[in-house]
């Protein structure tokens with residue numbers, strides 16, 4: 037769709053669900069902000085101030101929000117802490133937090149710490165097969181002891197996509213506030229966070245948004261919560277009109293901007309500024325359509341040519357994110373052997389290969405070549421040499 041917008045590394049890049057590649061827009065924006073620093077130094081703050089807020093309209097389109105409901109800031113983990121500090125108000129018997137056994141560990145660490153502080157427990161919805169979640173198990177866990185649930189939009193290992201609208205509705209019917217970790221869906225799967233009534237959400241921008249390693253993440257807070265005081269306030273969350281009055285008491289911005297804390301990294305924000313330009317030229321609906329066509333094709337290729345691998349990603353497109361997880365006992369060795377052939381997959385211990393055919397830059401031909409390479413490795417056993425060579429890290 038936009039392959040020419042990227043400076044792709046040599047070979048076939050299928051790891052955009054971990055780190056999106058550099059695009060020309062991000063490169064140019066970072067260079068421009070660097071020049072501002074060089075030539076203007078502190079005076080460049082005249083232009084840099086409010087940069088995150090200026091990115092909100094583009095970000096809002098990707099998650100189905102109003103511009104003042106989103107802000108580029110922090111990391112998933114720091115934003116989750118900031119929002120739990122705001123939304124988790126244990127009261128009476130409603131003291132527990134809810135997540136799932138398949139969540140990214142950092143979310144669980146943050147949630148466990150807050151549950152402990154609030155005198156509650158972190159409850160985890162179990163997985164029946166170790167890869168996916170059953171909606172009925174999630175619904176059954178929305179009990180009267182739960183104050184806040186935090187769920188992944190797309191599971192980071194299997195790529196299962198949860199039904200954000202249905203689960204948000206169910207949480208609210210059960211009196212539970214709900215937040216979403218959209219790390220593996222932003223930039224790949226459309227969302228309607230405002231209309232779905234999501235309470236809050238967090239995401240990163242170094243995966244499908246291609247903003248660069250460690251680029252600022254983002255957060256969403258529904259406008260009905262704008263009156264809430266940020267639990268971890270900082271001066272960057274001030275009403276921009278009064279921030280430099282340096283008042284001793286915090287006057288927060290109206291909207292998601294209030295949840296910023298300290299001075300953002302302008303160079304890192306510039307990566308996002310430039311990378312969002314790519315999404316101004318496509319619609320997220322088109323991205324999703326192309327992404328599903330690619331993951332459909334990859335699953336079909338795996339079914340036909342890789343009987344030794346088991347597809348752990350849901351086949352139903354309504355339950356599938358943007359990557360495909362293949363299970364094989366030698367997944368690690370296969371991933372090392374592919375890398376040696378300049379095909380970059382992603383590996384998750386103990387036995388998953390994650391392949392992300394990204395709508396913006398990957399092609400069907402690349403998927404055919406990747407599957408052919410895997411087929412050849414499995415036939416020849418050449419990947420086993422990597423163990424002997426000490427390549428397992």
Ligand SMILES: Cc1ncc(COP(=O)(O)O)c(C=O)c1O
Pocket residue numbers: 111112113114140142143188192217219220240253
């Ligand atoms: C689903 C998910 N949640 C949370 C994180 C942690 O993100 P961060 O390092 O930006 O806090 C990641 C990182 O890859 C992730 O994939």
